Amino acid sequence: MDFQAERFKLLAVRSVPSKRASINDPLGDNQNPPDNIFHGCGLSFLLYNGVESGRCEPNEFRCNNGRCVQKMWVCDMEDDCGDRSDEQYCGVKQPGESCSPQEFKCQAREQCIPRSYHCDGQNDCQDGSDEVGCVPPTVVEPPVRQLEVCIGETAVLNCRATGVPVPHISWRLNWGPVCDPPRCTQTSINGFGTLTISGVTERDQGAYSCEAINVKGRVLATPDAIMTVKDCRPVPQTRCHEAGTSTKDRERCICKTYASGPDCGQCGEYSFYLAPSNPQGCIRCFCMGITRNCHSSNYFRTQERVVFSYDDQGVAVSDIRERNVDQTQADLSSVRGYLSIEPGDRQSQTLYWKMPSRLGGNKLTSYGGKLKFFFQFFGHGRRVDDPLVVLKGNEITLIHQGPRNFQADRPNEILIDMYETSWNREDGQEVTREHFLMTLAGLDSFLIRATHVQGQTKSSRDNDIQSLNISV
Known part of the structure; x- marks a missing residue:
């Protein structure tokens, strides 16, 4: 290595370590270890060429060659990266200016020195002005305490610090690095730092720390900025x-x-x-x-109705096994559009209306329709638990329990959807569509319960009449 081309000669003259050993770092977590330590002329020198890392620390700059160097070393007229990528895009001296942006202007004699020499503990300006007024950073404008951002939006955080030299502002997320460029961009100009996060995602929420650093030390703004990300879509x-x-x-x-x-x-x-x-x-x-x-x-549906007009329309009274009840035990009559039955005193079993044969046979077209009927009963007693409606066909028996809150002494309307889900099998098996259609394809028997409370058999003629009006 040609130390004449580097700063070895200058370091020997100054007899102090370079800028890299002179940073006051109270946080103590980002000092890069030296690549080499040289001894010569009775002096020790630390020479840093940067440290290669998988990912740089939040306050470090990533060189094009993958090395990481302090951000405040960028554009200081020294090749800290080894590939000069830290000295690119640093601006040029403007007309009328005596020093470039990478230099510190001494107060007298229009002298310019590298910016990294400012406040490094050694007088580099002939008038010593480069070591006057040096103070560590102080945060004067911390970032907002709370920030709520919607997914996909752009979040902006600002922080300002003072100090001599002018502090560099960097940012941390949950004490780690923020997202990489170009989605996250950081600027630090004259002590004012801005973090811009484009296309915010849920991974961006957390605690953002503003860190101000110069050669005299570093400080974290308090409190952190807590960013919450919401899905506002x-x-x-x-x-x-x-x-x-x-x-x-x-x-x-x-x-x-x-x-x-x-x-x-x-x-x-x-x-x-x-x-x-x-x-x-x-x-x-x-x-x-x-x-x-x-x-x-x-096809379209038509109603198949059973209307009682002084005629029983072929309706009989039976038990659930279709054993017809003797007329002497149940008085059946049709009047005013209702079919009425008066159970005898000895009648204790549950009675059913047995529908006429014309409501049997192939009733496949009734699938998906509705079974609707009205009934009225008189009397009070314990409810009967037998099925309300019974369908029999092709050796399959299906039952519908119906509601239990029937009202005595007034008409009750029943409406049943003609789907398999409205029915149960007598043997306890689940009713499938196949079961239901097989039953409807050859309907042999159609029963509707006529007894609803046990008290019907013990009441007088005035309050024990059971009536039925049906539409299928």
Whole structure:
């Protein structure tokens, strides 16, 4: 190494370590170890050429060759990096100026010395002005205490410090480095430091420390600036298809079992007929094993009604096993659009209305429709727990329990969706669509409960009449 080209000769004359050994560092965490220690002429010299590191400290400058040097050594007319990258983009002497931006101007004789010699403990100016008034940094304008920023926005933090030489301002995040350029940029001009963070992310939130440093020492601004990052983006208004949606969360539609698509507005594979009343959204295709591909027909529904006008319309009274009740035990009559029954005194079993045969047979087209009927009963007593409606077909028995809050002495309306989810199997198995369709394909028996409280069998004629008006 040609020490004449470096500062060895100058160091020997000055008989003190270079600027790198003269920094007063009360924090003690960023002093770079020397690359080499030289002894000569009875003197010791520290020569720093920078330290290679995976990532530089917050108050260090990263050289093009990967080395890290103190930020305040940048543009001080010394090649601290070894590749002169710390002396690039340092500005030039302006017309009329006696010294360049990298130099300190002495008070007398228009003398210029390297900026790194200012306040280094040795008189380099002939008038000694480079060692006058030297003080460590003092933060006079700390950054804001709280800062709330939305994701994607730009955050700006400022900090000002005084001192001689003019302090350099650097920044830390949670005592580590801030993000790398170009997203994070730092400037320090005449003791005023600015940190600009573009495109803020959640990783940028935390405690930001302003650090002021010069050759006489360093100081941290107190308190830190606490930056909170929020997601301020508007919640997307997802438009969900009502018929196919079970629930909607913040950003997406939750489809019913057989509905699909981003908005749940179409039927999935092997299903058809999207309808709001269907708890599964669409109907799963069941075609007796012939095919799995189904589509909606152009059929329309009509009501199949049973209207009592002084005629029982073929309705009989039975128990749940379809054993007909003797007429002497139950007086059946039709009047004013209602079919009425008066249980006899000896009648203790639960009675059912047995619907006429014309409501049986192939009732596949009733799938997805509604079963609606009215009934009225008189009497008070313990509720009957037997099924409200019973369907039998193809050796399958399905039951519907119905509500338990019937009102005595007034009409009660019952409305049942004709889907498998409205029914249970008598044997306890789950009712599938296949079970339900098989039952409807060959409906042999259709029963509606006529006894609702046990007290009906013990009441007088005035308050024990059971009546029915049905529409299927």
